[in-house]
Amino acid sequence: MAQFVHPASQDITLAGVLAALSDPMRLRIVKSLLGQADCMSCTAAAPCPDMAKSTLSNHFRVLREAGLIRTTKKGVEHQNTVREADLNARFPGLLKAILKHAEEG
Template sequence: MPDDEGHPAVGEIELGSVLTALADPLRRRVVRVLAAEPDGTARTCSSFALPVSKATVTHHFRILREAGLVRQVSRGNSRMASLRRTDLERRFPGLLAIVAAEPEE
C-alpha cells in the first residue's frame, strides 16, 4: 500500500467532503489539535487518545485523509498524520482558522 493512496491532489479537494469530514466533533478535534502545533507536525493516530475503539479511529482518519485534510505517511511501524495546511489554506482560505478557534467541550 503506497503512501499516496487515498490522498486527493490539491485541486481535487472538494468542499463537500471537507465539510462532511469537519461535521464530526472527533475529527474536528484532530484538526484543531494539529492546527495548534507548528506546521509540519506529524503524530500517530493513537496519540490523540480519542475516546473510541481502534477501528473507529482508523475510520475517522480515513475520512480525514480522503477529504484531503490530513496526510498520512507510513513511518516504520505506525502512520504519521500531518495537517495539509498550505493546501487547505490555498483552497479554502480561513477555514482552518475557524476550526482552530473552536473551544473544546
C-alpha cells in the same frame, strides 16, 4: 507512499471538508494535529482513549480522503499532518475560521 489515498489539492471539495469536520471527534483530531508542530500517530491524536481502533482508523481515513490530512508510514506508526498549505490555497481562511470556534482543549 502509494498505500494511502491523498486527493490532489484541487480535488478537495468544500462539502467534503465540512462533512469531515462536522464530526466532533474528527474536529478534535484536526485540532490536536494543528496544536503540534510535528506529525502525530493516530493513537496520539485520538480524541478519546476508549474509542475502538477500527473507528479511529475510519476517522483518519475520512480525514485523508477529504484532503484534510496527509498520512505517511514511519515504522510501526503512521504520521499524520494537517494539509494546511493545500487547504489554505484551496479555501483561504476556511480552516482557521472553523478551528477558531472548535472547543478549547
